[in-house]
Amino acid sequence: MAEKTETKTTKRRSHRGNSLWHDAMRYLLRQRSAILGMAIIGIMVLIAIFAPLLATHDPIISMLDVPEEASSGIRRRDPPCIHLLGCPEETPQHLLGLDSNLRDLYSRIVYGSRYSLYIGFASVGFAIVIGSVLGAVGGYVGGWLDNVIMRIMDVLLAFPALLLAIAIVTVTGPGLVNALLAIGIVSIPAYARVMRASVISVKERDFVTADRALGASQINILIRRVLPNAITPLIVQGTLGIATAILDAAALSFLGLGAQPPTPEWGTMLGAERNQVFTAPHLVFFPGFMIMLIVLAFNLLGDGLRDALDPRLNR
């Protein structure tokens, strides 16, 4: 009986597995907001890859070190100068203006896309790997181990995420890598919980019992039976998690705990120029707008994926 159920389930899953993803993709492509999200992410990825081609200047060097610029009368925090829009030809063109160190803001913004994407994917990747392992072990083994793991997760969740990340970075020292590790650690509980819930819902099902009766190893069961069932919620949580991670990383950088100057990271750029907001608002506006845009893109995609992958939703 158990064997029969197992074959049936496997068959149905392999059939439905394809069609679930197929349906989900079709549904996703019908949602305008998800397409918008994907388009923005796609453009950001292209900007990050082709940054050296798109940037008009070096993102790090000051225009004072460029002889023809230095002699042209440019000043710190000059607003955008675009020749097509009537900026005098003799003034060098700076699409988004200059920052307090006479660097080209546009080029810095272009290079900044690399950092945001890197932070988003790296910290969420880290959190998913650690969180899934903890959640899977806890859920599968159960007992005191599960209890200890989940209580530690509860303690992590008891601190507001950003404050905990600030504390971790202060202990480990400011910097881009430490900031993304801190954000990764702070987001572990979310993934551990998702994974644990999936494991628990699957581990007592007949097809797993059958596997066990047939002598399949624990690891084998975990990877072949349990993981595929947990992938969907992890993907949704991960996509939305990237948005939060980018936002939190930007906040850490803004407070001076993330990427350090002169790194062209959007949060760092914004934090360094925040006192100029009243005199040179473009220095605050553009980096912040880019953060908002990329976070929005991941949020839209994440929402779309959640709707598309949720089989309970009637559509």
Added chain:
Amino acid sequence: MTSYIVRRLLLAIPVLLGILFATFAMARLLPGDPCRAVLGEHATDAICDAFMERHGLNEPIPTQFAVYLGEVARGDFGDSLRFQRPVTELLSERLPVTVELSLYALSFAIVVGIPLGIISAYWRNSPIDVGTMLLANVGVSMPVFWLGLMLAYTFAVLLQGTPLWLPPSGRMTSGMSLAPLYDVWNVGATEGGALHNVLAFFSNINTINALVTGSWPELWDAIKHLILPAVALGTIPMSIIARMTRSSLLEVLGLDYVRVARAKGLREFAVVLKHALRNAMLPVATIIGLQLGYLLGGAVLTETIFGLTGVGKTLFDAITSRDYVVVQVFTLVIAVSFVIINLIVDLSYAFLDPRIRLD
């Protein structure tokens, strides 16, 4: 219900112990020498030894933890290393700033978020719905510090000289102040007394102080200073509440009892507002409770931008200046209040929805 409450309370104990340990460890793990961070780079070794001795920082770590637990149990948290004042005093001065800011931010989020969600659900799939939800999505994605700075620029610089001008920083215009309530009412004047502390706490919530003492110009001034930070901090919760209200309302609108209400011939307006809304509010209530934790984290950024010395800003400064005692006590207070809030949210949810406690 009782067993559910007991179970939830028991579950909170290991978490609280974990928090106690975590706050203790966090403060000890901060790199750098607390003595030189507080007394300056030029403090001699002899001075530093005396400093470490005085604050018990030379004891073995387990002893320090035991001492810490004893202090927490007595509610005696010691003095801030940097300010040389009792931490509790610092807390009663700065917590009100954050509480006030958070309350206004949350009120903004609820007052704007719920109607937006209702409008969106009522005219579902219309351009109004699409527009509102796009707005909510943008709101969720907005970096607090960016929004704060842009609001400050717009209202303090661009609108300067118009009636819409709003102050970009501080809690009150300089020169204006409010007397502590214990002085106004001449009660609880003994420092350290419970009544004194409670009155001191509420005195520092400017809008409440001004309201109960009838100081109208001060009240208006305090409110004007609160608008921008509250909107900046409240925008993300507002967007989350709007989205939750919409989806929860749409789910309820598909239920049979709503169909019955419609079949009775009720107008859609009455169906949505009188019948569906009440049940749709359950998940919204949870979401509102969960936002409080976010507000405390976001308060660090908002307070930094708008020059408010609340809990968030004080904690951030204490972390960077290695003021162990303040870090320990402030994180403890934040984490414990977060746990208590979550507990209350869980319990109220069980109270509102019988299905939960029957599980």
